[in-house]
Amino acid sequence: xxxxxxxxxxxxxxxxFKCGTIVVAETHPMTCPDCNASMRNRRTPLE
Ligand SMILES: [Zn+2]
Numbered sequence: 001x002x003x004x005x006x007x008x009x010x011x012x013x014x015x016x017f018k019c020g021t022i023v024v025a026e027t028h029p030m031t032c033p034d035c036n037a038s039m040r041n042r043r044t045p046l047e
Pocket of ligand 1: 016017018019020021032033034036037
């Protein structure tokens with residue numbers, strides 16, 4: 001069996017800081033489609 005290598009360009013979930021809307025996309029959406037607030041990558045831990 002072959003191991004599946006993680007892809008860096010796969011879709012990732014992004015979460016709105018303000019309303020919590022989740023958007024799954026390959027590229028980072030700059031603003032929330034619902035409220036235009038900033039989005040963050042849920043896979044990136046916050047400091
Ligand atoms: Zn929002």
